[in-house]
Amino acid sequence: MSDVNPIEVQRALKGASYPTDRQTLTDLAKKNKASDKVVDKISHMRTDRIEGPDQVEKEMFRG
Secondary structure, eight states, X not given: OOSSOHHHHHHHTTTOOSSEEXXXXXXXXXXXXXXXXXXXXXXXXXXXXXXXXXXXXXHHHOO
């Protein structure tokens, strides 16, 4: 189970435009003042190219 809440991730990625890449999402999370653990989790997603929020959820919460 993840130590990151899906609501936190939604807030961190507010304003994201897809498709995008992992670094852009990481930068957006920092700009949106996400917690360090959320930023870290986003920055360590396995895939670099992110097609949409459903892919973020899959990468972060379904392993």
